[in-house]
Amino acid sequence: MVEMDGSIMEGGGQILRVSAALSCINGASIRINKIRAGRGTPGLRPQHLSGLELVRDICCGNLEGGSVGSTEVTLTPGKIKAGNHTADPQTAGSVGLLLQVSLPCALYADGPSELCLKGGTNADMAPQIDYTIKVFKPIVEKFGVHFNCDLRMRGYYPKGGGEVVAKVSPVSELSPVNMTERGTISKIYGRSFVAGVLPYKLAKDMATTATRVIRREIKDLYINIQTLQEKDMACGSGNGIIIIAESSTGCIFAGSALGKKGVYPDKVGFEAAEMLLRNIRHNGCVDEFLQDQLILFMALANGISRIRTGPVTLHTKTAIHVAEQLTQAKFTVTKADDENASNDTYIIECQGVGVTNPHF
Numbered sequence: 001m002v003e004m005d006g007s008i009m010e011g012g013g014q015i016l017r018v019s020a021a022l023s024c025i026n027g028a029s030i031r032i033n034k035i036r037a038g039r040g041t042p043g044l045r046p047q048h049l050s051g052l053e054l055v056r057d058i059c060c061g062n063l064e065g066g067s068v069g070s071t072e073v074t075l076t077p078g079k080i081k082a083g084n085h086t087a088d089p090q091t092a093g094s095v096g097l098l099l100q101v102s103l104p105c106a107l108y109a110d111g112p113s114e115l116c117l118k119g120g121t122n123a124d125m126a127p128q129i130d131y132t133i134k135v136f137k138p139i140v141e142k143f144g145v146h147f148n149c150d151l152r153m154r155g156y157y158p159k160g161g162g163e164v165v166a167k168v169s170p171v172s173e174l175s176p177v178n179m180t181e182r183g184t185i186s187k188i189y190g191r192s193f194v195a196g197v198l199p200y201k202l203a204k205d206m207a208t209t210a211t212r213v214i215r216r217e218i219k220d221l222y223i224n225i226q227t228l229q230e231k232d233m234a235c236g237s238g239n240g241i242i243i244i245a246e247s248s249t250g251c252i253f254a255g256s257a258l259g260k261k262g263v264y265p266d267k268v269g270f271e272a273a274e275m276l277l278r279n280i281r282h283n284g285c286v287d288e289f290l291q292d293q294l295i296l297f298m299a300l301a302n303g304i305s306r307i308r309t310g311p312v313t314l315h316t317k318t319a320i321h322v323a324e325q326l327t328q329a330k331f332t333v334t335k336a337d338d339e340n341a342s343n344d345t346y347i348i349e350c351q352g353v354g355v356t357n358p359h360f
Ligand SMILES: Nc1ncnc2c1ncn2[C@@H]1O[C@H](COP(=O)(O)OP(=O)(O)OP(=O)(O)O)[C@@H](O)[C@H]1O
Pocket: 011, 012, 013, 014, 015, 036, 039, 097, 124, 125, 126, 127, 128, 131, 256, 288, 289, 290, 292, 293, 315
């Protein structure tokens, strides 16, 4: 039984997700205490609980302490089983984060899995589903991770009601990646949406401001932000934007934001554009979010991965800490000192453990 302190470093839900996924893959029991101790509402929220239950189901395991508000859980994993699994927090809990905890587990199943994930597809403080599909997916494919997302219904805060079915192919083992060449930014595009009762004008205003802000810094590229009024495929009301930049070497970055009551659409567009610009200025190969989301795959891969990044986030440091506690993977973070490096460019290197799927 490995004990994890859920309050250390970032002290949030991510510790649970990385710990639970690694416990499931390693087949080693884990107890996580002081869950989300630093947050305003400590303990498990519905999204975290659904994620843990999903992992439990995928590995035919046992979960003790699994209730909303619980500050200690014990996961005793069994064998990872392919097939259909569902998670439904009954809130706008992020579908992207449900995928974050379950995808690594399903990779080590004895066949393909179908994960039916319900909740918020475009939720705050989490990857929008568009980020998962357009940014995360093509990059994790470099590790040999293959999955498809069927976006059946979009759902927003506070109603939720979104649904995504992810079909995951198992792997025999993951390959390490080398993402150290940033190249030049070659494409910028995005989507600006409204759904439900909100006026289409919001989508236009978010896109117009975002385009203007990006153009101040990047003058020579066409910025193609689609504006959309979500109709049949959306539950409830919401508005938001995601802007994606691709580089000549295949790096992908995003800036995104969601509307809230009382927040002007220009502010939402501005926030997303600034986020994107901040994430391409440092000359790294991933944005501040993909950084922490790749740590677990680096730890599992068979060999040395290297990723060039901007400032290393606390989420990333936390994921590294958890991965080093629960696997033999070794990470180093060094400042990049080549001619293209800025003051804030780093290389995260990992000697992965090469976890193999016993079913192959
Ligand atoms: N705008 C964004 N785009 C892409 N990914 C994001 C974005 N915002 C947050 N994320 C990702 O979502 C995850 C958030 O993890 P975090 O532990 O903070 O959330 P949580 O599970 O909701 O827990 P808590 O409520 O305790 O913070 C991280 O992997 C982070 O990279």
